[in-house]
Amino acid sequence: MKLNNPNADIFVPDGLETAAALARTTHMCISAHQDDIEIMAYHGVAECFGRSGRWFTGVVVTNGAGSPRAGLYGHYTDEEMQKIRLLEQRKAAYVGEYACQIQLGYTSGAVKDPTRADLTAELTAILRAAKPEVVYLHNLADKHDTHVGVALRAIAALRAIAGEHRPRKVYGCEVWRDLDWLPDEDKQALPVSAQSNIAASLVGVFDSQVTGGKRYDLATAGRRLANATYFASHATDVETALSFAMDLTPLIDDPALPVRDYVTGFIGKLKADVEDRLAKLA
Numbered sequence: 372m373k374l375n376n377p378n379a380d381i382f383v384p385d386g387l388e389t390a391a392a393l394a395r396t397t398h399m400c401i402s403a404h405q406d407d408i409e410i411m412a413y414h415g416v417a418e419c420f421g422r423s424g425r426w427f428t429g430v431v432v433t434n435g436a437g438s439p440r441a442g443l444y445g446h447y448t449d450e451e452m453q454k455i456r457l458l459e460q461r462k463a464a465y466v467g468e469y470a471c472q473i474q475l476g477y478t479s480g481a482v483k484d485p486t487r488a489d490l491t492a493e494l495t496a497i498l499r500a501a502k503p504e505v506v507y508l509h510n511l512a513d514k515h516d517t518h519v520g521v522a523l524r525a526i527a528a529l530r531a532i533a534g535e536h537r538p539r540k541v542y543g544c545e546v547w548r549d550l551d552w553l554p555d556e557d558k559q560a561l562p563v564s565a566q567s568n569i570a571a572s573l574v575g576v577f578d579s580q581v582t583g584g585k586r587y588d589l590a591t592a593g594r595r596l597a598n599a600t601y602f603a604s605h606a607t608d609v610e611t612a613l614s615f616a617m618d619l620t621p622l623i624d625d626p627a628l629p630v631r632d633y634v635t636g637f638i639g640k641l642k643a644d645v646e647d648r649l650a651k652l653a
């Protein structure tokens with residue numbers, strides 16, 4: 372597979388040839404940055420880890436430039452930092468036994484530019500080669516522009532190939548905004564208790580981020596525990612870790628469904644829920 376950017380990277384942990392590595396994919400995450408996959412889509416990694424017939428592929432869209440740096444990495448140039456982040460993503464792919472890890476090397480600016488058709492076309496080609504059954508994207512209420520930009524390009528790519536291949540499920544996942552606010556009936560509650568040692572390692576290998584002072588490793592585990600504990604007030608916890616997701620499948624099944632209307636529909640339900648309770652109790 373020929374990728375657009377000269378700094379793009381394909382890594383297949385078990386050394387299989389790229390086309391075959393991609394073709395075995397069953398679960399795929401398309402994220403903005405190195406480490407987003409491990410924070411938001413551990414459900415997909417765990418579904419495939421050590422299982423025959425299931426394979427997880429990660430696609431990271433940006434090049435890791437402009438990431439914060441401190442301590443050991445404080446004096447690194449943007450170029451050196453990109454190399455570190457690329458290597459860290461490869462480490463995660465190895466630990467998680469991914470089918471394939473692709474890093475596309477786009478700038479954040481390119482991702483946020485809706486007129487750039489090259490990224491959508493490249494994602495379309497990757498999806499066509501991998502034909503994933505389950506896809507994990509950023510959720511559309513995330514507060515990071517680059518995350519939402521990547522999710523929108525991925526939705527456009529999924530819509531472009533919907534006539535040939537349609538995943539069974541498309542999830543919008545939590546990074547820079549959790550999804551506890553979604554009405555319970557709309558929450559996609561993904562169990563992520565399995566192999567907590569692997570889950571911890573996957574976020575832990577991104578040392579340049581964690582050393583930078585942001586304890587994503589602890590925060591990610593904490594969010595999953597909090598999700599499991601606060602999900603149902605009267606039930607005993609069956610899962611000790613949950614990730615929440617927004618169901619994005621309807622946007623692929625109905626390409627005419629406006630993205631903005633779909634997402635704000637959930638916000639409208641939250642507003643109605645708060646208003647109804649206050650009206651009842653005030």
Ligand SMILES: [Zn+2]
Pocket residue numbers: 403404407515518546
């Ligand atoms: Zn990110």
